[in-house]
Amino acid sequence: MNANAVSPAPPAADATGSPGAPPAVALSELTKSFGAVRAVDGLSLEIPRGQTVALLGPNGAGKSTAIGMMLGLIAPDSGRAEIFGGRPGQAVRAGRVGAMPQEGGLIHRVTVGELIRFVAGTYQDPLPLERILAGAGLGGLAGRRVDKLSGGQAQRVRFALALAGDPDLIVLDEPTSALDVEARREFWDGMRRFAARGKTILFSTHYLEEADEHADRIVVIDRGRIVADGTSREIKRVTALTTVGVTVTGETSWLAGLPGVSAIEIRGDRARLRCTDSDATVVALAQAGAVRDLEVSPADLEDAFVALTAHRATPPVPSPVRTGPAGQEESAV
Amino acid sequence: MLGYVRLEVVRVLRDVTFVVFGIAMPVVMYLIFTTLALAPGDREKAALFVMVSMAAYGGMGAAFNNGSGLAEDKALGWLRQLRLTPLAPAAVVAGKAITGMVVVVPAIAAILLAGTFVNGVRLDAGQWISIIALLWAGTIPFTLFGLGNGYRLTGQAAGIANFASSMTLAVAGGLWIPSDVFPGWLKAVSEWTPTHSYADLSWNVAYGEAPAPRSVLILCGWLAVFGLYALASYRRAGRSA
Structure with missing residues (x-):
């Protein structure tokens, strides 16, 4: 083996x-x-x-x-x-x-x-x-x-x-x-x-x-x-669709300032954070002692496509890294 | 390519439908026709005449069956899978044609054995060799016709086309009912069919004559026609694959 x-x-x-x-x-x-x-x-x-x-x-x-x-x-x-x-x-x-x-x-x-x-x-x-x-x-x-x-x-x-x-x-x-x-x-x-x-x-x-x-x-x-x-990481960062769910009481506005968070949504005492870097977000939540009923949901492809298409339509967006060794070649035909 | 032929032959011989309808049924029909004296002439002559008719019918049926199998292969994605192996496309076509020439053997052999051992047909060694060779080689046009249908049509349509073709050719060629009893116009048509000329070569040999040049020419003509048809179908299938 x-x-x-x-x-x-x-x-x-x-x-x-x-x-x-x-x-x-x-x-x-x-x-x-x-x-x-x-x-x-x-x-x-x-x-x-x-x-x-x-x-x-x-x-x-x-x-x-x-x-x-x-x-x-x-x-x-x-x-x-x-x-x-x-x-x-x-x-x-x-x-x-x-x-x-x-x-x-x-x-x-x-x-x-x-x-x-x-x-x-x-x-x-x-x-x-x-x-x-x-x-x-x-x-x-x-x-x-x-x-x-x-x-x-x-x-x-x-x-x-x-x-x-x-x-x-x-x-x-x-x-x-x-x-x-x-x-x-x-x-x-x-x-x-x-x-x-x-x-x-x-x-x-x-x-x-x-x-x-x-x-x-x-x-x-x-x-x-x-x-x-x-890479998977690069794609996910661009699509920014990993969702971190956490239970919070009281003030919630600070959540938007956490690393890796691009948007927040509050429903009752439940916060849903849309993340470009969910790892960083979770670490920051832990440091703040705010990990309660933590839930990390990976990006949904359907949404990822919506996001990717939107990215394509609006120019000032970092384009995903190409890992191919050579640049794009012009077609000879 | 040998490995391909072996695989394809194994698949055909394990096909219960083929063994029953392609090999066993012509034997049963042969025995019924001869024991009920449905063929003209005395019993001995009938046993010989119908042996050739039914061997020709069995051989032709097996050749067409091979073509129907090709249409199924296409539907199953097997032809595409073969294109993803190093096997050359020409080797696949040739292999399928060779498979056709192999699987007709048991269908023909079963009838000849029934003729010998059940109906007591006696021929000299030279006649047997000639008849076996002619019945075998004469299936090539039908193999090509069947493959042409197989490449051109979808699975079920190819099966129906091949069944209809073999039935029509068998009847029109006088394999079931001797063309001697046909009305004049049908007899005239019959003499131009590939099936009649195919069986006629062996009837000639069975009755101690040389194969008629006219039958040889007609069968060769059909060989060319069906060969071109198979080629055209193959090209068309290649374009749409």
Whole structure:
């Protein structure tokens, strides 16, 4: 078990990214319309090797379309997608990419072992079956028919297909949307083991907590565009939507002056503080001896989007930090 | 690609519907037709004639069934999953066509075995080899037709189209009722069908003749037509995927 925490094998030289090597993912000015709907609208994104990135957005934000173009399944109207410096199709053909589409991909009348062994066999240097099964939390299910699996088990098989070939980049489109809490936890355990080996991971989600907990970097996408890009902390600071609830008696105006508080709302003896830095706020409350019935509620994505869109409309707002190593490049096409 | 063919063949042979309707049913029909003397001529001649008809029917049905499976794969997202593996798109198409050529074997073999062991059909070794080869290779046009429908249509529509195509071709080609008893106009149509020319090659061999060049040409013509249809459907599916 400890082997997984401290990278079990020396990672391949190009998996973690030697300086100068092309990034795992480079999207420049990607645009795609379906009829009158512009699903992806000038999206540029660069993901260095070894990073775990969450593509966060509500349903219909253009996440799946962006991922489809990234994987070479959808041809962009304009712009360019590159994986490890080459066309997506080439990278897939070379076995450097593993992917889990949002749904489907499982067939009937085969066993879990047969299906995984077949997909692994299409790669040049796949993981052994036992490791794939263990990595995806499928131990003991190799002999089970794929059409007899529970929803959570089926999802783990789909994850197993994505990691079977031991690719350098793994792309997962809403990997946990069909899972219950326990299955979700097991899924992320498997994912963390994979990431620990220096692999690049991109996953899309509409759960803020999931992006928060499992990604090094969050790219927020809305209406086909990137509206924020940074670490979880940076995004939350911008959206300022963490709410700290506390019971207070008497004077309440001092609360507005606490560090990290951007707005307050008083109802009876209950104060709700909207915070850009809830940690600082809680520490200050504790120092003031005012911690009573403390409640910290994380930002709600729905509200976060309202906030992010509003930020975009009003210019004098600090734009979220970009963590990509290189600046935006002009599209060559 | 071998791994892909193996996986696909396993899936087909585990399909109970296919085993019942694609392999067992033609055998039952063969035995009913011959024991009830529904075919013309004496019993021995009927056993031989209908053996070829039903083997052709079974082989064609299995070939079409393969195409219907492709439409299901599309609906299940399996074709997209395959595009996300290093397997080349051409290898997937070729693998599916080869799968078609493998799964027709048990359907044809079941009838030939029933002919030999139940109805006592006796042919010399050269005839058996020729008939097996002709019945097997002659399924290729139908495999392509089925794949064309599979790429072009959605799951259920492809199933219906393939069922309707195989029924129409079986009847019109004289696989169920010999075309000799057809009215003149239908007989004339029948002689141009792919099914009739397909079975005719083996009927010729069974009765000690060489395959008729006319049937070879007609079947090759259909091979070209169905091949182009499959190619067009595949291109169209690729654009809309």
